[in-house]
Amino acid sequence: MIGDMKIELSKAKKNKYAIPAFNAINPLMIKKYIEVANSLQAPIIISLAEAHLEYMELEEALYSYEHYASKTNVPIILHLDHGQSIEVVKQAINLGFPSVMIDGSMHDFDTNVKMTKEIIEYSQLKGIAVEAEIGHVGAGENYETDELTDSIYTSVEDAVEFVNQTNVNSLAVSIGTAHGHYKGIPKLNFNRLNDINKSVDIPLVLHGGSSSGDDNLRKTIEFGISKINVFTDVVTSINKQMDCGKDYFTVLDQINLGIENCLKHYIDLFGTRKWSEIND
Template sequence: MALVSMVELLEKAQKEHYAVGAFNCNNMEIIQAIVAAAEAEQAPVIIQASQGAIKYAGIEYITALTKVAAEKAKVPIALHLDHGTSFAQVMQCARNGFSSVMIDGSKHPLEDNIALTNKVIEAVRPMGLSVEAELGKIGGTEDDITVSEREALFTDPAEAEHFVQATQVDALAIAIGTAHGQYKGIPKLDFERLSEIVKRVTTPIVLHGSSGVPDEALREAISRGVCKVNIDTNIREAFVLASRQVLNASPKEIDPRKMLGPAREAATAIIREKIRVFGSNGKA
């Protein structure tokens, strides 16, 4: 199966009231884990690559690995740029075969964010790509993008309505209390703000920074209209922990397969758990 557009997956999720898992990749084993989990759960899935992943693995490798995985898979898979911050970066991903991109103009004033988003939409929609944008600031750190807790601004529902009307973007990431990276405590999501935004816009809503958010809170957010949930940190935690356990048990081990194999299995397991929480199992 060829790569599909993200909007195709999110429109179905929106109609049937579940969320599609968007899982960040950094290497071959994590891509394999995402696809294995999706196939085991018969779920649609979005494989995401951040700026850091592209810098580490190389855009050609990420695209080639994901295309091979999608061609062999029996579930629909989208390849998505996570937190693209420039038009040039978005176009690089479009030229290399991504099926979806995110342009994150949330650090800009509202009208500048709208202008940048529209520039991206105008360029990539004729190529068949879907576009995600962000309004409001998500706390924590995403690669080299850092927003302190004080600066983290929740999305204003009226601004969300204006933004969507002005851009007709395919998906909108909002800030309602989540954060990138590992949480210091239990996050409290502003569900009423989410419901107000969903009332005002028809665009599928995206929840970033969802690792560490309790399952019941994720289910509540999905019931109120979230259609895409991003997971990265949980995958890293499971992957690294499994690798560390192998090394702790066998300090002289030099075969990377002995470490990366269990790490891949651990990543697959946590991704399967998230897919079931999101309600996308059986939706492929």
């Protein structure tokens, strides 16, 4: 079914589980993601990052999503991830994306607020969920955009002020994760996350979930994270399965197996199947 981001993140926050957001770069990934979610009876978020529009257009993602999601009985949500330009975010809204992220985290606080407020005002009549980021989740080694940036921790004061000024629906926070690969397992600032969670009353989002450590990720959910983004580990899982000396259909089966293994791991880890229990 076509899911509602606001409703599903509210359920996740209340019931202490997280919904995984898996990035897709082609329709075949969207199809497989939805098949796995349906088989496990767990909601998922399918994300298309603005940085990946060279691989899959907004329209292409939307058509594939609507076609396959309509065949399931679990909430599937399409989300524009890391929309860094106002024009692209508005285009996604106009096309019918049910959820978007406006990422002004690389700008100063006031500019970030201004960008976020513009998107929230633009999306209000359409009922679109809007995510923003305060602080900045940096990019680590071998990040898919080849852009290496440092993380900037989210301060409690900035998070509170940002939410008060923008009325954003969900907030991505920076507590020590990074996009891409790590050297070892990151050390996360759970005290900071706990303080933010106690200070704002909206669902919190963690970017850079891949290989952040299962124990770490479980603990972030305990401290208020309701949505966790995963992409690098999906690609890594696919690569582990692939034998490019095989024929096309065998390779396709291997890709699907890699996707399935990764998604099952994180859906179980995040407790996402609690959705079925509370919706019986």
